[in-house]
Amino acid sequence: MQRTLVNIAICITALLVASGCSTTARLLAGDALYTGADVRVADRQVNKKERKKIVSESEGLVRPLPNKKVLGIPFKLLLYNMAGNPKRENSLAGKMKYKWGEPPVLLSSVNLDFNNRVLQSTLENQGYFNSVVTGDTVVHKKKARAVYEVTAGSRYVIKDVILEKDSSVLLGDIAASFDNTLLKQGQYFNLSVIRAERERIDAFLKERGYYYFDPDFLIVEADSTIGDHRVNLYVKVKKTAPPPARNPYTINNIYIYPGYRLSGGQQDDTLHRGAVYYNGYYLVDRGNTYKPKMFAQAVRFSSGDVYNRRSHLQSINRLINLGVFKFVKNNFEAKQVNDSSKLDVYYYLTSLPRKSIRLDINANTKSNNLAGSAVTFSWRNRNTFRAGELLTINATGGFEVQFSGQLRGFNTYRGGLESKLTFPRFIIPFVNINTRSGFMPKTNLLLAYDILTKERLYTMNSFRAGFGYAWKETLTKEHEVNPIAINLVQPLNISQLYADSILTNPALGKVVERQFIIGSNYNFNYNELTGSGVLKGLYFNANLDLSGNIAGLLTRAGSGGNPKSILGAVFSQYTRVETDIRYYIKLSSKSNWANRIIAGVGVPYGNSTELPFIKQFFAGGTNSIRAFRSRALGPGTYYSGDNNRILPDQSGDIKLELNTELRAKLFSIVHGALFIDAGNIWLYNANPGKPGGGFTKNFLKEMAVGAGAGIRFDISFLVLRLDVAFPIRKPWLPENERWVIDQINFGNSNWLRQNLVYNIGIGYPF
Numbered sequence: 001m002q003r004t005l006v007n008i009a010i011c012i013t014a015l016l017v018a019s020g021c022s023t024t025a026r027l028l029a030g031d032a033l034y035t036g037a038d039v040r041v042a043d044r045q046v047n048k049k050e051r052k053k054i055v056s057e058s059e060g061l062v063r064p065l066p067n068k069k070v071l072g073i074p075f076k077l078l079l080y081n082m083a084g085n086p087k088r089e090n091s092l093a094g095k096m097k098y099k100w101g102e103p104p105v106l107l108s109s110v111n112l113d114f115n116n117r118v119l120q121s122t123l124e125n126q127g128y129f130n131s132v133v134t135g136d137t138v139v140h141k142k143k144a145r146a147v148y149e150v151t152a153g154s155r156y157v158i159k160d161v162i163l164e165k166d167s168s169v170l171l172g173d174i175a176a177s178f179d180n181t182l183l184k185q186g187q188y189f190n191l192s193v194i195r196a197e198r199e200r201i202d203a204f205l206k207e208r209g210y211y212y213f214d215p216d217f218l219i220v221e222a223d224s225t226i227g228d229h230r231v232n233l234y235v236k237v238k239k240t241a242p243p244p245a246r247n248p249y250t251i252n253n254i255y256i257y258p259g260y261r262l263s264g265g266q267q268d269d270t271l272h273r274g275a276v277y278y279n280g281y282y283l284v285d286r287g288n289t290y291k292p293k294m295f296a297q298a299v300r301f302s303s304g305d306v307y308n309r310r311s312h313l314q315s316i317n318r319l320i321n322l323g324v325f326k327f328v329k330n331n332f333e334a335k336q337v338n339d340s341s342k343l344d345v346y347y348y349l350t351s352l353p354r355k356s357i358r359l360d361i362n363a364n365t366k367s368n369n370l371a372g373s374a375v376t377f378s379w380r381n382r383n384t385f386r387a388g389e390l391l392t393i394n395a396t397g398g399f400e401v402q403f404s405g406q407l408r409g410f411n412t413y414r415g416g417l418e419s420k421l422t423f424p425r426f427i428i429p430f431v432n433i434n435t436r437s438g439f440m441p442k443t444n445l446l447l448a449y450d451i452l453t454k455e456r457l458y459t460m461n462s463f464r465a466g467f468g469y470a471w472k473e474t475l476t477k478e479h480e481v482n483p484i485a486i487n488l489v490q491p492l493n494i495s496q497l498y499a500d501s502i503l504t505n506p507a508l509g510k511v512v513e514r515q516f517i518i519g520s521n522y523n524f525n526y527n528e529l530t531g532s533g534v535l536k537g538l539y540f541n542a543n544l545d546l547s548g549n550i551a552g553l554l555t556r557a558g559s560g561g562n563p564k565s566i567l568g569a570v571f572s573q574y575t576r577v578e579t580d581i582r583y584y585i586k587l588s589s590k591s592n593w594a595n596r597i598i599a600g601v602g603v604p605y606g607n608s609t610e611l612p613f614i615k616q617f618f619a620g621g622t623n624s625i626r627a628f629r630s631r632a633l634g635p636g637t638y639y640s641g642d643n644n645r646i647l648p649d650q651s652g653d654i655k656l657e658l659n660t661e662l663r664a665k666l667f668s669i670v671h672g673a674l675f676i677d678a679g680n681i682w683l684y685n686a687n688p689g690k691p692g693g694g695f696t697k698n699f700l701k702e703m704a705v706g707a708g709a710g711i712r713f714d715i716s717f718l719v720l721r722l723d724v725a726f727p728i729r730k731p732w733l734p735e736n737e738r739w740v741i742d743q744i745n746f747g748n749s750n751w752l753r754q755n756l757v758y759n760i761g762i763g764y765p766f
Contacts (some may be wrong), residue, residue: 038158157231220234355379427443485520661766
């Protein structure tokens with residue numbers, strides 16, 4: 001490790017010394033360093049917008065690419081030149097040249113004729129049929145650029161789109177799709193649109209039984225001789241398209257092999273020995289490992305159905321989504337039955353191991369200077385009752401410590417045991433419901449116990465139980481509803497130190513009060529980013545949480561001063577709604593703009609005057625308003641000051657938070673960010689123990705605001721983040737003094753110590 005650091009230091013020093021040196025000193029006579037290409041559109045028949053587009057697209061097509069630069073400096077080329085001719089590849093000079101360096105891109109490697117043809121072909125594909133491209137080079141002091149002159153001419157537009165006609169069923173079905181054609185009169189000719197139209201027709205036919213059809217069986221002929229820079233398009237089916245591609249197919253028999261082994265060499269011609277017929281399909285399961293009903297909702301085909309690609313893909317996806325199969329292989333075989341085109345369907349399923357164990361270890365840091373780790377041991381039993389059920393038992397333990405600062409010695413220890421049983425279907429008495437998406441619905445049963453110990457302060461334990469359903473409507477829409485959600489939290493031990501602290505700061509008593517929640521909740525998630533691979537679009541999450549409504553009716557619960565109980569435990573009553581809206585805008589290939597709004601309201605009633613502590617909102621911290629420490633902000637204008645030195649745990653019933661962050665890739669895996677966060681929390685009912693914490697019409701005047709910058713190391717599967725933020729508006733100050741921008745002084749150590757907040761995290765904040 002030390003040797004590596006020394007090598008890196010030597011390289012950096014050498015780069016700084018040599019950064020002004022010529023990158024062309026070692027070039028052979030008669031050659032030059034290629035520095036890139038310029039594309040110029042010569043004629044004025046092309047408008048400014050089109051010229052800009054032609055230039056942008058063309059410069060990305062020419063080859064080769066010049067040497068890479070960071071901040072305008074070709075560091076890799078400098079390393080390559082500095083290394084000279086090392087004798088050993090694993091020496092420092094060898095690594096500089098062959099591992100870290102990059103050889104010069106030379107003018108001799110530029111093929112002007114090839115690039116001319118590429119650019120001309122691309123322009124013709126976009127409707128510039130009479131385009132001409134000429135290339136030349138400009139050399140100055142051993143550095144060269146390629147210059148391409150483009151004469152594009154007028155762009156051709158579509159006059160008519162004509163589909164060939166005959167009496168075949170295939171052409172009739174294609175004609176039925178033409179209301180949605182992508183080829184429109186008056187649009188520019190564009191080969192990519194023509195290709196997309198072939199894909200569209202193919203997708204349309206795949207939903208109507210044409211299993212063997214392919215986009216390559218379509219041809220679109222262009223006639224540009226009609227004049228006036230217009231073109232007619234003729235859509236035809238190739239004469240070479242085979243007969244099976246011209247016929248729609250229906251489903252014949254369905255066979256499922258759940259014990260298939262990739263290396264087993266099983267064949268379809270085993271006469272399906274031991275096959276069990278159930279609900280329209282044959283199950284070949286000689287080990288009797290799975291109940292036939294497990295596949296009834298997963299397979300979307302039935303005998304006699306017209307083949308369609310949607311059901312085809314949904315069936316495969318749902319079989320994988322069962323969570324008990326490692327591989328799913330699908331095969332179709334064509335058959336002629338009474339002059340009808342039929343398909344036999346085969347599903348070959350390779351099982352996952354029935355039982356497995358997993359160990360997860362993670363580390364974390366928080367903006368309140370706590371650092372810790374957690375270990376989770378998981379045991380899974382797949383196919384528990386032979387119908388795809390998944391039983392998961394998780395045992396978790398963890399700790400958080402602070403070695404210096406005001407929380408030193410107040411270590412936190414967590415432990416828990418959670419069991420969850422998931423059924424891959426809806427379990428509703430007397431009703432059989434299924435979804436129509438490519439995802440299996442799930443019924444979940446949950447039972448868990450957790451214990452939390454804050455050293456020298458208190459120990460809390462909790463019991464959780466739940467019953468509910470989860471299903472995905474589409475790839476972007478997901479629902480979860482839990483008709484039964486129970487949570488009982490109670491203290492096991494409260495230290496004298498913490499009890500004395502409650503006397504000076506009554507708000508701390510909220511943390512250790514007994515909480516009994518019995519109710520229901522619903523969560524809806526819409527995420528346009530799912531599966532896109534691009535951080536662009538809308539994310540929306542909404543949660544509705546109800547507690548004590550049915551219990552209140554049964555016990556006729558009264559007010560907070562006269563609470564009712566069940567089995568000796570007072571239950572909470574509230575309605576809580578929270579939304580999280582995020583919108584991501586892609587500014588360029590290396591930058592994007594992320595925005596978030598969180599709004600939450602909890603209305604306590606009956607037994608409750610405030611939400612239970614575990615359901616309240618918090619502000620500040622690594623993923624919230626980063627200029628304020630975790631849980632140390634609010635509610636409203638309330639400021640705990642020195643009264644809350646033991647543990648900041650400020651909570652509220654109402655929350656509003658707004659975040660905006662500009663993110664950009666700097667170089668390699670290093671990304672940077674500039675951000676502004678604003679928000680606060682409030683109490684639904686005013687509390688004398690937290691003066692200024694109640695929600696009023698002046699809530700916008702009580703918003704906290706912070707700003708900062710961050711650096712992130714994005715290694716695809718993990719993002720390490722460091723954000724530095726400072727407050728620019730403090731809501732607890734007198735109303736006319738809350739903006740503190742004029743007090744910012746980065747040269748003052750006292751200001752830095754009191755205002756800079758460092759946030760270390762894993763992953764992006766939102």
